[in-house]
Amino acid sequence: MSFSQPAEFNRRRFLGLAAGGLSAAALAACGGGPSTSNEPASSAKPELDFTGVKPASNITFWSSNPGSSQQVTQEIIDAFHQSQSDIKVQLVSAGSTYEDIAQKFQAAQAxxxxxxLVVLSDVWWFRYFLQDSIIPLDGLFKALNWDTSDYREQLLTDYKYNNSTWAVPWARSTPLFYWNKAHWAAAGLPDRAPTTWDEFAEWAPKLQSANAGLQHAFQLPALAGYAGWSFQNNLWGQGGGWSAKESFDVTCDKPEAVAGLQFLADAVYKGKWSGVAGKDSTQDLSAGAVSATIGSTGSLVGILKVAKFDVGAGFLPGGPKSTSPVCPTGGAGVGIPKKIKPENQVAAATFIKFLTSPENTLKFAQATGYMPVRKSADASAIIAKTPQAKVAIDQLSVTRNQDWARVFLPGADQEMANACATILTKNGDVQAEMTKLKSTLEGIYTSQVKPHLK
Structure with missing residues (x-):
């Protein structure tokens, strides 16, 4: 089944949105959740006019504290209070995952x-657009003389639709390939990440034989949080995807996509050099139980704090069809609800501007491992202290926008995780599971998304 896009729904208007998040572990629990409402999404409207609106004196910021960021976020809020006296911000921990905060935000709509202001993850913000629950921020950019040209383009354009901007990047990440350098040295491997997954499949037996007591050479991330996000890398490397590029045409059952997942299944069941994390694969790596894994840049600081060995970080491996770009962006931005007073919206935007300033995005990145979202932010101090952070910044230039099937179909991420769990923990048939997944995703598009698109 093939879905053609409505005439108004094209790349120029729907600038690539990307994701996950995903997180340290919290960055990825993004599946399931509420369906979109039956109200039509707003089509292009004149930008909101905030001329003469005085900011509210007290506002609340709902966060899931991605990457264990509560402390540094509070420090930024305290600095905001010191910089001015008109607006007070209360930080509210609205759950420990993106799904938690999304469910709470959804309930508050009723x-x-x-x-x-609220944290909006890669797989949640678009459904709030469909529900008409958040506002475009362009009028606030104008009212606050807020120049957005300094944001990294790959990250800001993730939140553009209908020629409007619906969130601002904040806790943004890409997946990285992490490895135990001591294990690499024991196996006589070059001190770098593998260029392709086939190359790593050749290295894996050497790692297992050279490191006694090793559980696995590689640990797949916890599927509930990472499957839909990080496995795009494996599908893209084979020339496939969850859906066709910049399209709602679901392609997860095509030979290329099936080959990507079959490679992972074979690593678990045939080669037996890969396991599947029950909770957090980066913790398994940090403990020395496995030699390598895929994890968010938001996990970097945590890994370095715990690991008793030198940690390597590299670009994601490619596949036989493509070695670049095969890395998705991910993580979260911050947005503003529609059903609050204009003065609260102005106050929220004033704080977001401060929160994501060059100085504060550096402070946040240094504390968490997320990427600085401003081009003018000088990351040299971070890189000097944590050389691995440079890898994430460098990889950003070769990232790819996420498959629409993952980030724009409500609940699709969880459906992908469920299908991958059957394949990788129950030895399910890859083709059969991907055929079922395609039917499910097409049903979500037809019932929950297509009716809202002009």
């Missing part, structure tokens, strides 16, 4: 107390 009559609860809404926040004034």
């Amino acid at each position: 009559g609860g107390t809404l926040p004034d």
Whole structure:
């Protein structure tokens, strides 16, 4: 089944949105959740006018504290209070995962107390656009003389639709290939990440034989959080994807996509050099139980704090069809609810501008491992202290926008995780599971997304 896009739904208007998040572990629990409402999404409207609106004196910021960021976020809030006296910000921990905060935000739409700004993950913000629950920020950019040209283009354009901007990048990440350098040295391997997955498949037996007591040469990330996000790398390397590039045409059952997942299944069941993390594969790596894994840049600081060995970080490996770009962006931005007073919206935007300033994006990145979202932010101090951070910044130039099937179909991420769990923990048939997944994803598109697109 093939879905053609409505005439108005094209790349120029729907600038590539990307994701996950995903997180340290929290960055990725993004599946499931509420369906979109039956109300039509707003088509292009004149930008909101905030001329003469005085900011509210007190606002709330709902966060899931991605990457264990509560402390550094509070420090930035304290600095904001010191910089001015008109606006006070209360940080509210609205759950420990993106799904937690999304569920709470959804419930508040039905009559609860809404926040004034809220964390919006890669797989959640678009459904809020469909529900008409968040506002475009362009009018606030103008009202606050907020020049957005300094944001990294790959990250800001993730939140553009209908020629409007619906969130600002904040806790942004890419997946990285992490490895135990001591294990590499024991196996006589070159001190670098593998260029391709086939190359790593050749290295894996050497790692296992050279490092006694090793559980696996590689640990797949926990599927509930990472499958839909990080496995795009494996599918893209084979020339496939969850959906066709910049399209809602679901292609997860095509030979290329099946080959990408079959490679992972074979690593678990035939080669037996890969396991599947029950909770957090980066913790398994840090403990020395495995030699390598894929994890968010948001996990970097945590890994370095715990690991008793030198940690390597590199670009994601490619596949036989493509070695670049095969890395998705991910993580979260911050947005503003529609059903709050204009003065609260102005106050929230004033704080977001401060929160994501060059100085504060550096402070946040240094504390968490997320990427600085401003081009003018001088990351040299971070790189000097944590050389691995440069890898994430360098890889950003060769990232690819995520498959629409993952980030724009409500609940698709969880469906992908469920299908991958059957394949990788129950030895399910890859083709059969991907055929079922395609039917599920097409049903989500037809019932929950297509009716809202002009």
